[in-house]
Amino acid sequence: MVDDAALRRTVTQIFEKLGVSPDDAAEAGEVLTMTDLRGVETHGVSNMLRAYVRDYKAGKLDPRPGWRMVRESPGTAVIDAERRLGIIIGPKAMRLAVEKARRVGVGVVTVFNSGHFGAIGHFAMQAAEQNMVGVCFTGAGLSVVPTFASKPLLGTNPIALAAPARHEAPMLFDAATSAIAGNKIRLAMRVGSPLLPGWVTDKDGTPIMEEKPIFDRDDVYQAPLGGTREQGSHKGYGFALMAEVLSTVLSGALPTMLVPGSGSKNHFAAYNIEAFTDLEQFKDTMDTMLRTLRTAKPAAGQERVLYPGLSEAEEIQHRRAHGIPLHKEVIQWFAECTSEFGLAPLVTMR
Amino acid sequence: MVDDAALRRTVTQIFEKLGVSPDDAAEAGEVLTMTDLRGVETHGVSNMLRAYVRDYKAGKLDPRPGWRMVRESPGTAVIDAERRLGIIIGPKAMRLAVEKARRVGVGVVTVFNSGHFGAIGHFAMQAAEQNMVGVCFTGAGLSVVPTFASKPLLGTNPIALAAPARHEAPMLFDAATSAIAGNKIRLAMRVGSPLLPGWVTDKDGTPIMEEKPIFDRDDVYQAPLGGTREQGSHKGYGFALMAEVLSTVLSGALPTMLVPGSGSKNHFAAYNIEAFTDLEQFKDTMDTMLRTLRTAKPAAGQERVLYPGLSEAEEIQHRRAHGIPLHKEVIQWFAECTSEFGLAPLVTMR
Numbered sequence: 001m002v003d004d005a006a007l008r009r010t011v012t013q014i015f016e017k018l019g020v021s022p023d024d025a026a027e028a029g030e031v032l033t034m035t036d037l038r039g040v041e042t043h044g045v046s047n048m049l050r051a052y053v054r055d056y057k058a059g060k061l062d063p064r065p066g067w068r069m070v071r072e073s074p075g076t077a078v079i080d081a082e083r084r085l086g087i088i089i090g091p092k093a094m095r096l097a098v099e100k101a102r103r104v105g106v107g108v109v110t111v112f113n114s115g116h117f118g119a120i121g122h123f124a125m126q127a128a129e130q131n132m133v134g135v136c137f138t139g140a141g142l143s144v145v146p147t148f149a150s151k152p153l154l155g156t157n158p159i160a161l162a163a164p165a166r167h168e169a170p171m172l173f174d175a176a177t178s179a180i181a182g183n184k185i186r187l188a189m190r191v192g193s194p195l196l197p198g199w200v201t202d203k204d205g206t207p208i209m210e211e212k213p214i215f216d217r218d219d220v221y222q223a224p225l226g227g228t229r230e231q232g233s234h235k236g237y238g239f240a241l242m243a244e245v246l247s248t249v250l251s252g253a254l255p256t257m258l259v260p261g262s263g264s265k266n267h268f269a270a271y272n273i274e275a276f277t278d279l280e281q282f283k284d285t286m287d288t289m290l291r292t293l294r295t296a297k298p299a300a301g302q303e304r305v306l307y308p309g310l311s312e313a314e315e316i317q318h319r320r321a322h323g324i325p326l327h328k329e330v331i332q333w334f335a336e337c338t339s340e341f342g343l344a345p346l347v348t349m350r
Numbered sequence: 351m352v353d354d355a356a357l358r359r360t361v362t363q364i365f366e367k368l369g370v371s372p373d374d375a376a377e378a379g380e381v382l383t384m385t386d387l388r389g390v391e392t393h394g395v396s397n398m399l400r401a402y403v404r405d406y407k408a409g410k411l412d413p414r415p416g417w418r419m420v421r422e423s424p425g426t427a428v429i430d431a432e433r434r435l436g437i438i439i440g441p442k443a444m445r446l447a448v449e450k451a452r453r454v455g456v457g458v459v460t461v462f463n464s465g466h467f468g469a470i471g472h473f474a475m476q477a478a479e480q481n482m483v484g485v486c487f488t489g490a491g492l493s494v495v496p497t498f499a500s501k502p503l504l505g506t507n508p509i510a511l512a513a514p515a516r517h518e519a520p521m522l523f524d525a526a527t528s529a530i531a532g533n534k535i536r537l538a539m540r541v542g543s544p545l546l547p548g549w550v551t552d553k554d555g556t557p558i559m560e561e562k563p564i565f566d567r568d569d570v571y572q573a574p575l576g577g578t579r580e581q582g583s584h585k586g587y588g589f590a591l592m593a594e595v596l597s598t599v600l601s602g603a604l605p606t607m608l609v610p611g612s613g614s615k616n617h618f619a620a621y622n623i624e625a626f627t628d629l630e631q632f633k634d635t636m637d638t639m640l641r642t643l644r645t646a647k648p649a650a651g652q653e654r655v656l657y658p659g660l661s662e663a664e665e666i667q668h669r670r671a672h673g674i675p676l677h678k679e680v681i682q683w684f685a686e687c688t689s690e691f692g693l694a695p696l697v698t699m700r
Contacts, residue, residue: 070627071625071626071627073454073455073622073625074424074425074453074454074455075424075425075451075454075455075456075625076454076455076456076621076622076625076626078626078627101425103424104423104424104425104426104454105423105424105425105426105458106425106426106456106457106458107425107456108455108456108621110626133595133596133600135592135596145649146643146646146655146657147655147656148648148649148652148653148654148655148656149643149646149647149648149649149655150646150647150648150649150650151646151647153642153643153646159589159592161588161592161595161596163595163599171591171595173588173589173591173592175582175584175585175588175589176585177585179581179582180582196580196581197581198581201649204649204650205648205649205650205652206649206650206651225575225576225582225585225586226575226576226581226582227581230546231529231546231547231548231576231577231581232529232530232575232576232586234525234656234658235525235526235527235575236575236582237658238511238523238525238658239509239523239525239589241521241523241657241658242485242509242511242523244639245483245511245513245521245636246483246485246511246621249513249627249632249635249636249639250483250621250623250626250627250632251626251627252626252627252628252631252632252635254635254638255635255639257639257642258635258638258639258642271426271458271596271600272423272426273600275421275423275425275426276421276426276428276460276600276601276602277420277421277428277599277600277601277602278602281602282599282600282602285599285602285603285604285605285608286595286599288604288608289594289599289605289607289608292503292607292608293496293499293503293607296496296499296500296501296503297499297500297501298498298499298500298555299495299498299499299500299551299554299555299556300500300554300555300556301556302498302555303498304498305496305497305498305499306497306498306584307496307591308584308587308588308591
């Protein structure tokens with residue numbers, strides 16, 4: 001267990017040692033720590049931090065502050081990240097979208113040529129904290145097979161939306177447009193549990209419809225949300241393409257299917273609620289709607305009805321009070337990393 | 351078979367007889383005819399026109415032109431449709447969004463308190479024809495059961511995106527966030543074919559996972575895209591809520607779960623491509639991406655890989671040349687309707 005403040009401090013120090021400016025390092029520490037506080041461990045320190053450290057050391061990521069503005073209008077901007085890390089560029093891009101939305105009602109900023117963006121729900125939440133609706137789309141990777149195709153041409157291309165409420169936890173939706181996240185395949189393999197029908201395809205692109213364990217990640221590709229055409233995989237495929245158009249093509253960049261390894265492309269949108277309606281009325285309606293969902297009678301055998309963002313908000317409260325659980329192996333990695341950089345060790349809770 | 355020009359003419363005349371202004375009637379005739387040309391029969395004249403005629407006659411729809419602007423900013427507007435028909439308000443709302451996008455880079459117009467919006471892909475395409483990316487979200491209806499819940503609290507809430515290409519057919523994605531469209535359940539019942547696992551839930555909200563025929567539409571509710579939690583229904587549910595927030599709550603309106611029968615709510619967004627990147631480069635990239643998808647090697651047993659909008663574009667070419675097929679029973683309805691209104695009969699091709 002680690003305290004979130006201790007984790008934020010050590011992560012920030014590691015980024016500084018990698019040559020990142022203090023402000024940018026603090027930004028990165030905040031994104032990663034909040035991601036772990038929300039319980040989105042797939043995108044927190046355990047999985048991602050060591051990849052970032054490796055990529056900075058290998059010169060794949062550029063630690064310099066700033067970015068290159070490619071085009072700008074009152075409501076929009078396009079940023080060339082020039083291989084800077086996405087979790088550092090993301091907060092700035094969403095702040096710019098929020099600023100534009102404050103002036104003209106809606107702001108959209110697209111970013112291309114960047115490193116990994118982490119859990120994009122974080123950036124959507126930034127807008128929600130400014131009394132706006134935040135939306136993000138990502139085009140990145142090459143692991144998902146379009147319906148009827150025989151090889152992966154799209155990434156897991158997540159889509160996120162956050163909206164503020166008054167008393168209820170804010171709505172926070174953040175989902176890959178694939179049937180399941182890539183990291184979950186690795187997790188299932190590690191614990192030897194079978195993948196469910198429609199989660200992946202064989203190397204010919206045919207959806208695997210038996211429940212069976214996978215022993216090699218390279219034996220399968222990912223299926224779009226829906227799994228098969230009959231179950232709606234053409235919709236998951238369409239959502240993935242939607243994310244590609246709004247983040248990649250609308251950045252003037254090329255999709256990963258045309259230039260593998262071309263980095264992440266992202267779309268940050270902020271909708272200024274006050275440009276649309278009364279802010280207090282918006283929050284009241286969100287409250288009533290989310291409470292209606294949360295208190296709906298569950299189906300037989302189900303415990304309760306959740307809405308997107310509810311369990312994340314509960315996890316934040318719990319982890320702020322009791323700490324963030326980190327695997328022994330991750331604690332070990334921190335020990336080596338801080339020692340290598342001559343930093344004080346990560347303070348654990350016991 | 352009917353010629354599209356003949357269909358457009360008769361549909362327009364019917365709307366005029368219902369008290370709609372000539373301009374608005376022409377707009378409605380265009381939306382419905384294009385929808386049938388694209389092969390989206392669920393939302394064309396066969397299914398929807400008679401419902402519209404019935405609702406105008408019953409006074410549920412208001413034929414007056416115009417609307418009430420509730421709030422406006424350089425990039426945004428909110429419209430109270432005051433019970434006017436969605437397929438008449440939609441083209442105007444998207445035109446307003448396009449106009450705003452021309453000035454500030456992006457335009458968003460939300461509309462509430464309206465009649466049915468037809469196939470929302472049509473409005474997204476309007477933006478694509480103006481060299482913009484068009485996006486629509488709809489919140490309407492009460493037929494989809496949130497993951498783990500026991501009763502429907504959301505509509506099929508479709509999401510659409512259209513983007514122009516150069517030589518390839520434009521991308522046109524238009525999908526309900528439910529596992530299958532409501533009309534397809536009715537169709538399956540009519541022909542006695544079984545519903546597939548995960549398409550619907552029983553009246554307790556539990557997803558039905560056996561393949562079995564349904565005899566009464568009221569015996570089932572609709573499942574979100576994904577079907578079950580394991581197959582990702584929480585994502586379909588999240589997308590449905592996303593559409594609700596962006597169209598309903600961002601209109602200052604109440605979701606249908608709180609006010610049943612409160613009409614459609616819509617979100618129209620236009621992204622001015624030239625505010626983001628070079629228009630010609632955008633079209634080239636779309637072409638290369640869409641061609642890569644279209645010519646990808648199909649999985650074993652599959653004929654070809656499609657992209658969203660490809661079969662619709664092919665259908666338009668085919669139906670423009672050979673006519674739009676209408677069921678005998680629909681032709682019969684047209685005969686009665688035109689005769690009642692004292693209009694010339696719909697000209698059929700043979």
